[in-house]
Each structure stands twice: as structure tokens, then as C-alpha cells.
Amino acid sequence: MLRRHSIIPFLLFLITGIGFGQSTFSGKTIAVTMDDLPLNIASRVTNSEMREIVERLLEKIKQEKTSVTAFVNESKLEANGKRDPERVAILKLWLDAGFDLGNHTYGHKSENEVSVAEAKEDILKGERTIKELFVDQNKKPKYFRHPFLHTGRDSITRATMYQFLDSLGYTVAPVTVDNAEWIFSAAYDKALAKNDLDLMRSVGQQYISYMRSELKYFEWMSDTLFHRPIRQILLIHSNRLNSFYYPALCSMIRAEGYSFISLEEALKDEAYQSRNTFYGGGGISWLERWAITRGYKGAFFSGDPSAPQSIMDLAGVKSE
Numbered sequence: 476m477l478r479r480h481s482i483i484p485f486l487l488f489l490i491t492g493i494g495f496g497q498s499t500f501s502g503k504t505i506a507v508t509m510d511d512l513p514l515n516i517a518s519r520v521t522n523s524e525m526r527e528i529v530e531r532l533l534e535k536i537k538q539e540k541t542s543v544t545a546f547v548n549e550s551k552l553e554a555n556g557k558r559d560p561e562r563v564a565i566l567k568l569w570l571d572a573g574f575d576l577g578n579h580t581y582g583h584k585s586e587n588e589v590s591v592a593e594a595k596e597d598i599l600k601g602e603r604t605i606k607e608l609f610v611d612q613n614k615k616p617k618y619f620r621h622p623f624l625h626t627g628r629d630s631i632t633r634a635t636m637y638q639f640l641d642s643l644g645y646t647v648a649p650v651t652v653d654n655a656e657w658i659f660s661a662a663y664d665k666a667l668a669k670n671d672l673d674l675m676r677s678v679g680q681q682y683i684s685y686m687r688s689e690l691k692y693f694e695w696m697s698d699t700l701f702h703r704p705i706r707q708i709l710l711i712h713s714n715r716l717n718s719f720y721y722p723a724l725c726s727m728i729r730a731e732g733y734s735f736i737s738l739e740e741a742l743k744d745e746a747y748q749s750r751n752t753f754y755g756g757g758g759i760s761w762l763e764r765w766a767i768t769r770g771y772k773g774a775f776f777s778g779d780p781s782a783p784q785s786i787m788d789l790a791g792v793k794s795e
């Protein structure tokens with residue numbers, strides 16, 4: 476009898492185990508992309524601070540075993556107007572850890588605000604070091620991420636710039652789970668400057684719950700536009716906040732039923748071939764661009780979560 480009883484829980488375990496397996500791999504997937512390498516606040520830290528933050532961030536990413544495609548601003552590799560070998564060495568840590576690096580332009584100029592010639596120059600200046608680092612690996616940078624997600628103020632600019640990127644061998648990396656994580660990052664750095672551990676923890680916790688709201692919002696938009704969960708692409712930044720909270724962020728995303736994939740895998744989703752005639756000024760999610768293209772307006776977007784006012788105040792930010 477004992478034997479028979481012990482089999483039942485085992486069978487139940489098998490059945491529920493299969494159930495869990497199905498829900499985990501039900502198609503909710505997400506790729507992580509990280510911008511502003513080597514570090515968002517490069518101009519305000521010493522090299523040793525930069526190394527400390529980046530090493531911790533990479534350690535956390537490795538722990539989570541997620542793929543990350545990371546985008547570099549090569550101006551952030553400079554000190555006093557010259558390329559700093561230590562900063563290049565810090566950038567190389569990403570490659571050594573097995574992550575792919577893409578071009579995020581040299582100086583993070585908005586394509587909506589500068590001339591086509593200036594935007595092109597910023598792209599070319601933004602690949603010099605990455606290309607050198609890639610020589611050993613016998614590869615070229617493949618992905619490009621627009622600063623501020625600004626893809627050109629009109630159809631002609633955008634077509635010209637996309638063609639230019641294409642001629643250089645770049646694939647544009649869109650973002651679907653767009654968010655204001657950068658405000659939480661600024662608030663976290665301010666809390667640290669005040670040496671206020673409780674405040675730092677509070678900012679971190681609010682960051683995770685805010686990101687959960689953003690994930691749910693864009694999941695809803697994906698379900699509404701495509702009647703299925705598309706392969707999402709998350710944008711976050713190389714910053715101190717993520718060097719502490721990346722594991723909590725990943726746990727939250729997994730708890731929402733997602734598994735992690737690479738950017739390359741995400742882009743195989745045919746959703747990324749959707750028509751996009753958005754030429755507005757905002758650096759918004761591609762899901763929102765596709766929605767606007769399809770004629771959705773105003774109230775459709777009213778569910779987009781906002782960063783709490785207290786976080787904006789702490790960060791010293793007026794609007795998202």
C-alpha cells in the first residue's frame with residue numbers, strides 16, 4: 476500500500492510538471508538589450524568606479540544566464556577627448572563574457588534633430604573601437620540601436636538612414652518593451668549620493684514593480700494587435716541600478732511566464748515586418764508605432780504606466 480500511495484504523488488508531480496513546462500514555454504519570450512555602454516554615467520565616474528559597476532553587472536547577467544545584446548556609445552570610451560585604454564578594456568569585458576556588442580552611435584545624437592550627414596558621421600564614429608575589438612573574433616558589428624529610439628523625423632530621412640545602415644551591414648534593433656528605467660537609474664544614483672540605503676532599496680523595489688507594469692502593458696498591446704504574445708525586446712541600460720537589480724528584474728520577468736531568448740531569435744518573429752509609418756518625435760515602443768500605423772489613437776495608449784512622482788522628483792526629471 477505504501478508503495479502504491481507513493482506512486483500517486485509521483486504521477487501528480489509528472490502531470491503538473493508537464494503543465495508547468497507548457498506554461499513556461501507557451502511562447503512568451505523576451506530578448507534583453509542594454510544601451511549606453513560601457514556605462515550610462517561614464518562622464519561622471521572614475522575608471523575604477525566604472526570597472527566596479529560593469530564587473531558587478533556582468534557577474535549578475537552571467538548568473539542569470541540570459542543573452543544580452545549591448546549597444547556602445549564610443550564617446551563614453553574617452554577621457555579628455557582621447558580614447559582611454561582602460562575604458563576600452565572595460566568594454567572588452569562584455570566580449571570576454573560572451574555578449575554581442577552593437578553600435579549606438581558615437582555621441583548619442585538624435586536622428587530627429589541633426590542633419591543626415593551628421594547622423595551618418597555619428598554612426599561611423601561609433602563603430603571604430605567595436606570593429607577593432609571584433610577583429611580577434613573575425614566578425615563585424617551586426618546591430619544598430621537608435622539613440623532615444625529616434626528613427627528620423629520624416630519618411631525620407633528614415634529611408635535614407637535605414638539604407639545607409641543597411642549598406643554598412645547593420646540590422647536595426649527595435650524595442651517593444653520600452654520604459655523609463657533611466658529615471659529609476661538616476662533616482663538610484665541620487666539615493667546613493669545621499670548615502671541613504673533605505674531609499675536605495677525603495678527605488679530598487681519600485682523599479683521592479685514599475686517594470687512589471689510595463690511588461691504587462693506591452694503584453695496586452697501585443698495580444699491586442701497580434702492576438703498572440705510576440706517575441707518581445709526589452710530595453711534597459713548599463714547602469715548601477717541594474718548592477719544590483721538585474722537578478723530581481725529577471726525573476727520578475729520569469730514570474731510573468733517569460734523565457735529569455737537572444738535578439739536574433741526575437742527578430743525572427745514576423746511581427747517585426749509590420750508596417751510602420753510613425754514619424755513622430757517620441758522614442759516610443761515599436762508596438763506603439765505599429766498601433767499608430769494601424770490608426771489607434773489617444774485612449775488606446777492610456778494604460779502606459781508612469782514612473783511615480785517621488786522617483787521623478789528624486790531623479791530631478793520633469794517628464795518621461
Ligand SMILES: [Zn+2]
Pocket residue numbers: 510511579583622623
Ligand atoms: Zn542610449
